[in-house]
Amino acid sequence: MKNEDHTLKLFYQNLGKLFYAIACIDGTIEVDEINALKFTVEKEWKLTEDTFTIIDSFSWLHRDHDYNADTCFKSFLNFMNTNKTLFTESRKxxxxxxANAVASSFSNRNKSELMLLAKLDIELKKI
Structure with a gap:
């Protein structure tokens, strides 16, 4: 696997971490949040084998239950800050x-989701 391909796969894995963080920040992941992620990825993202890595990473984290929202969000930010060129305006x-689709899918956005979305927005504007 070429280095570029590996980095792109890591990009999508880290997006799975981010969306998992958004979904589990309030302590539970609802079926509506999972469905919103799947729907949005399939509808909005250019579908490739790699984009399904977003859903696979999210699903793995959800099954494993070993990772919390803060850990996943920090991991995403670390990846983002070391791979800034991947974060084009259209991707951001x-x-x-x-992220908003996931957060809004179940009983709209709660306070913890709003705070994490605001942090994400701030961090994305820095790059």
């Missing part, structure tokens, strides 16, 4: 759109 907009 799509990340925000997907």
């Amino acid at each position: 907009a799509l990340i925000v759109k997907t």
